[in-house]
Amino acid sequence: MPTLADIGEDNLIRKLMRGVKLDGDVIAGAGDDCAVVRGSKDEHTLLKTDALVQDVHFTLETPPKLIGRKAIARVVSDFAAMGGTPRHAMITLVAPPSMEVEFLSEVYRGMRTIAKEYGINIVGGETSRGLVLMLSISMSGTVPSKRWLSRSEGKAGDVILVTGRLGGSIHGKHLKFQPRLEEGRWLSENAHPHAMMDISDGLAKDLPRLALASGTHYQVNVASLPCNPGCSFDQAWGDGEDYELLLAVNPRSVKSLLQKWREAFPKLPLTIIGKLVPPGEGRPPDFESTGWDHFALSADG
Amino acid sequence: MPTLADIGEDNLIRKLMRGVKLDGDVIAGAGDDCAVVRGSKDEHTLLKTDALVQDVHFTLETPPKLIGRKAIARVVSDFAAMGGTPRHAMITLVAPPSMEVEFLSEVYRGMRTIAKEYGINIVGGETSRGLVLMLSISMSGTVPSKRWLSRSEGKAGDVILVTGRLGGSIHGKHLKFQPRLEEGRWLSENAHPHAMMDISDGLAKDLPRLALASGTHYQVNVASLPCNPGCSFDQAWGDGEDYELLLAVNPRSVKSLLQKWREAFPKLPLTIIGKLVPPGEGRPPDFESTGWDHFALSADG
Incomplete structure (x- = not known):
């Protein structure tokens, strides 16, 4: 039986998303920097989720404030790529029970600081225990409905x-x-x-x-x-x-x-x-x- | 230095969310089943994130379709608690490279089936490698702006x-x-x-x-x-x-x-x-x- 290592990330996503049905409120689903769904008359809603995993994207030697900063900044970058504006963030935190509270406080301080800088509200989240530290950030925001940018409309000659x-x-x-x-x-x-x-x-x-x-x-x-x-x-x-x-x-x-x-x-x-x-x-x-x-x-x- | 195990989940969340500043678009932040943010005139937007972690919320003995089903159903239940309607879901998947693709395909089949049942679009997500299987689901949806329900307006005598x-x-x-x-x-x-x-x-x-x-x-x-x-x-x-x-x-x-x-x-x-x-x-x-x-x-x- 093939494993994830055998088929790789892009193929895995293609395989998993096959068979996903979307209704008319979805303007762009998986495959772009953000998903685009119908919002108000003038603005679409952008949705994005992104995870940072210990020993993959950072180590416990990384200054914790910068771990938090990076977790938020990566998602802001995806909104930038759409020509949009991030507005609200939710944070899923998985951490081992043995982790020091102060370390996590610093991670959150890093998140709060950059969230404020970009006008993003941290509106909630969730914590669960796990073997290593993991942060999953999901964010919603807006983009003018006539001016959102995909990666798929490039033309030969551009x-x-x-x-x-x-x-x-x-x-x-x-x-x-x-x-x-x-x-x-x-x-x-x-x-x-x-x-x-x-x-x-x-x-x-x-x-x-x-x-x-x-x-x-x-x-x-x-x-x-x-x-x-x-x-x-x-x-x-x-x-x-x-x-x-x-x-x-x-x-x-x-x-x-x-x-x-x-x-x-x-x-x-x-x-x-x-x-x-x-x-x-x-x-x-x-x-x-x-x-x-x-x-x-x-x-x- | 105190650890997460010392202070527990509710205290941790209180500590981490302290100092979070919210602007006028946030009607209800962390602390309810969903966050409530300003949407259109008649409808607010609901936002929720929730994680399932292997060996905490399920084991690898759990039928994979039911793992996927549960991941989505838990979040739908939070929208139910607000009197709202879930609309769009994003899935963050963390899995070890050694995991069989077929197992994950079954997890996704379970998610797709219940998503369809409740009219939810799976609009994107992300994959990362990790030590154990973890699913984080974030969902957005709507609630009539005059009729969203919090857990905080109960009155003595109710x-x-x-x-x-x-x-x-x-x-x-x-x-x-x-x-x-x-x-x-x-x-x-x-x-x-x-x-x-x-x-x-x-x-x-x-x-x-x-x-x-x-x-x-x-x-x-x-x-x-x-x-x-x-x-x-x-x-x-x-x-x-x-x-x-x-x-x-x-x-x-x-x-x-x-x-x-x-x-x-x-x-x-x-x-x-x-x-x-x-x-x-x-x-x-x-x-x-x-x-x-x-x-x-x-x-x-």
Whole structure:
């Protein structure tokens, strides 16, 4: 009998979600950064859940305030990718009975601080005992109904851009990154991207996902990748947890977008890194590392 | 340094939620069966999260379909307690890589089946590896804005009632119970209870919670407890996982309520078990078991 290790996460999700029936109130179900459901006339509701597991996403050596911060920030990043606004959070906490209360208090302090910063209410949650610490955050929020962004509407010919710089997040950024919430809303209003998502698993994994969802392939100009100081192009491509935004924009809008962006966010780069191309075109970026071996260049395979 | 085991769940939650600031869109935060946030003009939004952990809430001997069923049904029961309607669910799945895919497929089959039964969309979720199986379900839904029910508006003099029969859930009902969703909405429309909640941890724990939240004490008529076949009054009082509704109703409405109930739900008992009384009155039900030793009779301590 095959195990989870045999089939991998993406296949598991596809298998489990097969047979799920949705009614007309669901505008976008599983597969995007957030689910989109019908809300009021002008606004849709966004829903998202995300878990942090001890020894997978953090260790007990991680400063507890930063564990809490990261748990919330990851979800805010998903709302940013939709052009939306997070509003209410619920926290499921699983912890061993032997855990010190003070450690958890610090975790919550980290959550409260960043929640306040982004205008998010912590409206409830649940605790249960378990073998290791686990935090599952679920959040609801809003997005203008005419302007929510999926990852699946990219078109061949679109220019691919990323915010910020990539690579080396493991050295600290993965605990302290600033979710691009304001930038996400600004892009949704000013750039009208065809597709947008956040880079959580690394460009090497996430760009193929965007292309696959959009039914295209892609081409990347390696030398254009915006690297964090001390990082190689290889790391910018293969490392995960950048939490920057990845977007596909009509080539005709790019010039004016870059100009307006520089005025709005003078300190944050927005960089063209390649383009979406028709299926069958595109070729793999030329790296020596094995990091990006794990993805398929071709969007449909 | 005190651990979680030292201070217990209720104290932990109180401690962690201290210092949480909420804005005007939150009508009820942590502490009720669901959180209530502002939605449209006529409807509020309900939010709830709930986790099932292997070897705490189920074992790997439990039929996997029933694990999935229970995970969803518990949350539906919380919506029932608010007089609301669940609409969209997200599923966080933590599982060891060695777990068989077929086992999880059966868990999801159980979730899909009951979700369909109650008109709930499974709109997304997340998977992560972990040491044991854990399911965290978060759900959003609606409740008429003028008719949502908290557990905190009970008044001294109110009559306390429960739906169904209590006790012995461990012999099977805890996996197969029918959440009282239709009954909850009916009660909200027809009985206008001052307070309502579902009985998940047992009457012995949950009735004091309702009384505490309402600022009252309570008195129970032991001989009136509706017992499941083969169960003692002691079990009806102390066992958990009944997932029946517990409500406090103005004494003047009770007679007509019971009459209308019998017409609407001829097969399901609705039983008067006691009353809410002013703080300082009330006395503990007279049991020999130790089950109910763990709660404080007095609503404020």
